[in-house]
Amino acid sequence: MAQEHAAPIHGEDEGTTTGLNHRKMLMWAFLGSDCMFFGSLIATYLVYQGKSLEGPLPIDVFDIPVTSISTFVLLMSSMSMVLAYSALTKNNMKGFRIWMISTAIMGSTFIGFQVYEFSSFATHHVEIDCVNPGELTKYEQHIFDDGCSSGEAHAESHEGLKPQTNLFGTTFYTLTGFHGAHVTLGVVWLLSLLLLSFKKGVITPEKNLDVDLAALYWHFVDVVWIVIFTVVYLFGVFPGF
Amino acid sequence: MSQELSAEEHTGHPTAGQYFRIAVILCVITAVEVGVFYVEFLGHWMIPILFILSASKFTLVAMYYMHLKFDHKLFTYLFVAGFILAALIISFLLLLFGVYS
Numbered sequence A: 001m002a003q004e005h006a007a008p009i010h011g012e013d014e015g016t017t018t019g020l021n022h023r024k025m026l027m028w029a030f031l032g033s034d035c036m037f038f039g040s041l042i043a044t045y046l047v048y049q050g051k052s053l054e055g056p057l058p059i060d061v062f063d064i065p066v067t068s069i070s071t072f073v074l075l076m077s078s079m080s081m082v083l084a085y086s087a088l089t090k091n092n093m094k095g096f097r098i099w100m101i102s103t104a105i106m107g108s109t110f111i112g113f114q115v116y117e118f119s120s121f122a123t124h125h126v127e128i129d130c131v132n133p134g135e136l137t138k139y140e141q142h143i144f145d146d147g148c149s150s151g152e153a154h155a156e157s158h159e160g161l162k163p164q165t166n167l168f169g170t171t172f173y174t175l176t177g178f179h180g181a182h183v184t185l186g187v188v189w190l191l192s193l194l195l196l197s198f199k200k201g202v203i204t205p206e207k208n209l210d211v212d213l214a215a216l217y218w219h220f221v222d223v224v225w226i227v228i229f230t231v232v233y234l235f236g237v238f239p240g241f
Numbered sequence B: 001m002s003q004e005l006s007a008e009e010h011t012g013h014p015t016a017g018q019y020f021r022i023a024v025i026l027c028v029i030t031a032v033e034v035g036v037f038y039v040e041f042l043g044h045w046m047i048p049i050l051f052i053l054s055a056s057k058f059t060l061v062a063m064y065y066m067h068l069k070f071d072h073k074l075f076t077y078l079f080v081a082g083f084i085l086a087a088l089i090i091s092f093l094l095l096l097f098g099v100y101s
Helices: A022-047 A064-089 A093-122 A138-148 A167-196 A209-237 B007-011 B016-037 B040-065 B073-096
Strands: A126-129 A154-157
Touching (some): A022 A167, A064 A093, A064 A209, A064 B016, A064 B040, A126 A138, A167 A209, A209 B016, A209 B040
Antiparallel strands (some): A126 A154
């Protein structure tokens, strides 16, 4: 009797050969294949790491505190998403919509951080005092050697990091750009579900599979970022890696 | 009595409070990661430490937020198979190109 009142779990007893819901199984198979997709992009990034002939390099452009904040936002969006699903299964539609909106807002904020990051990398500007240059990175040393040899007071470069600048730019923008595209698609998906929830009978505590699948996708985007943040950003700036 | 049980109790899924506690743990791990990154004396030890911290976050999200801990094992096998293949792709490409040799 109690089972009739509980929101169904879309994982078992679906009347299929395996006893599992096919759409949910397909989503997990897709997420497994997407692991390989991102694995290939991460491998490409690592293979070409340190092989760029000219800068800027990760140590020149990465801003770890800013990326840490965007990572925090994405982690919080995962919590928000799971609370939306939890509210739906408890027939709390108001709570569901609030958490869905907050998840979409945090996803959009993450995208905003990425746009800011990409544009600041693309317009990266270096200015070096030729008299007191201080501690220089390899890229800055190159600018110093080129610009200060003719007795100038300052040496500067406005080249920035673009996909065509060097191997680091190509692999970095491809990897993080594809992740950003996944997040953008996720935000569109969440907003679509939010709109559908206002249509009677489309999203209910009993018909929660669509939300369950969107939540799985959203959490996957989060775990991929957990790997990218460590491997690309934190390891990227570490000189010994 | 059984009708008063929440959906979480029926499904074995965590409660909202447990989801919040997991989020706090994830944030703390991220803060530790960033902190470790700025500790210079750790040297090359930083890499395994960050790797373990990152793997912990990955596992927590997959097990609790993605409900792998509570769902049918076949879902776990599907995802883990993809993940292992991805890890193999990365390892073999790094070996093939002699990145860390």
